[in-house]
Amino acid sequence: MRTRTITATVLAVAVIALSALGAAPAAAQTPDPPDPVLGLQYDLMNAGSVKLHGGAVDYDTPILGDHVRLAAGGAFVTGNSLDHLFAGAGPGIRYDTGGLQFYAHALFGYRRDQVTKGFDARFGAGIDYPLGRSRSFRAGAAYSGDVHLTAGMSFRF
Numbered sequence: 001m002r003t004r005t006i007t008a009t010v011l012a013v014a015v016i017a018l019s020a021l022g023a024a025p026a027a028a029q030t031p032d033p034p035d036p037v038l039g040l041q042y043d044l045m046n047a048g049s050v051k052l053h054g055g056a057v058d059y060d061t062p063i064l065g066d067h068v069r070l071a072a073g074g075a076f077v078t079g080n081s082l083d084h085l086f087a088g089a090g091p092g093i094r095y096d097t098g099g100l101q102f103y104a105h106a107l108f109g110y111r112r113d114q115v116t117k118g119f120d121a122r123f124g125a126g127i128d129y130p131l132g133r134s135r136s137f138r139a140g141a142a143y144s145g146d147v148h149l150t151a152g153m154s155f156r157f
Helices: 002-021
Strands: 037-047 050-064 068-079 082-096 101-113 117-130 135-143 147-156
Touching: 037 068, 037 082, 037 135, 050 082, 050 101, 050 147, 068 101, 068 117, 082 117, 117 147
Parallel strands: none
Antiparallel strands: 037 050, 037 147, 050 068, 068 082, 082 101, 101 117, 117 135, 135 147
């Protein structure tokens, strides 16, 4: 009981002191931490004159400040007896303008298709248009030997 009384007194004195100095409480000064983002997209790839259709998924989470992210992702597209699979991880960035959110990443990992099997890279970028606090419409592009166009949704956690 005595500990609660001391704690309550210390908190009351701290609030009064901060108010007297014109400062807001520490909780009001701390912005929301950046959120991890999961993206699920339709993926269209042109392999020469052949259009391949499939899906892509990516995830990024903050590792340094508000903008530097750790990204991971994968894509699978298929059509006309061709297919393309990629999965990897690497650095990413995200910038929130208050309306649109821009993202980019360089993923390094495993690729398998009719030409390549083994280590490869995929570079992607795009925008998220918020549809609320936790959902966004997403459009982007990626390059991993061929150009991929993506569209879908992203979700903040």
